[in-house]
Amino acid sequence: MSSRFLTTVAAVATLCASSLALASDIQLSNPAVRAMPPGAPASGAYVTLTNHSDQDRYLVAAESDVADAVEVHLSEMQGDTMKMYQVEQVLVPAHGQAQLKPGSYHIMMMGLKKPLKAGDQVAFTLVMKNGERLPLTAPVLSPEEMTQYMPAGMKMKSMDHSKMNHGNHKKMAEGEHSSHH
Numbered sequence: 001m002s003s004r005f006l007t008t009v010a011a012v013a014t015l016c017a018s019s020l021a022l023a024s025d026i027q028l029s030n031p032a033v034r035a036m037p038p039g040a041p042a043s044g045a046y047v048t049l050t051n052h053s054d055q056d057r058y059l060v061a062a063e064s065d066v067a068d069a070v071e072v073h074l075s076e077m078q079g080d081t082m083k084m085y086q087v088e089q090v091l092v093p094a095h096g097q098a099q100l101k102p103g104s105y106h107i108m109m110m111g112l113k114k115p116l117k118a119g120d121q122v123a124f125t126l127v128m129k130n131g132e133r134l135p136l137t138a139p140v141l142s143p144e145e146m147t148q149y150m151p152a153g154m155k156m157k158s159m160d161h162s163k164m165n166h167g168n169h170k171k172m173a174e175g176e177h178s179s180h181h
């Protein structure tokens with residue numbers, strides 16, 4: 001290992017001392033996994049990606065060892081039936097957001113290796129089109145908690161309890177905001 005490399009590492013470490021997450025332009029917030037009873041074949045995971053860069057970015061895949069297969073899906077109403085299918089990518093627009101949420105884009109875990117109990121944590125790796133890999137740990141939410149996670153439900157709650165909305169992802173938000181410019 002050259003001393004030049006060590007110098008670079010030290011400089012980067014200093015810059016990022018307040019938040020390792022700042023290594024990426026993509027901020028992950030509001031992660032959630034839907035709890036599933038024993039024997040359930042599949043479940044969904046949700047997260048919001050915020051792109052702090054000037055370039056459009058794309059989520060192309062997700063990985064986890066919790067299931068045999070993990071895919072990025074889109075749910076859509078077709079007539080009065082909810083259909084879902086795998087998508088090649090999800091756009092995270094420059095200085096914008098992509099929300100993976102119930103009834104829309106989601107991470108699909110198929111062939112669950114164990115039941116997903118409320119309170120558990122599930123580790124994922126999100127893969128971006130540019131090759132960047134973003135680690136993500138998502139809490140498993142009970143059916144009741146998932147109801148709160150619904151975008152419509154969150155909107156109504158935030159009218160009365162605006163702090164609740166931020167409380168859900170305060171760890172990530174604080175780290176990002178303290179050094180974001």
Ligand SMILES: [Cu+2]
Binds near residue numbers: 044073074085106107
């Ligand atoms: Cu799906």
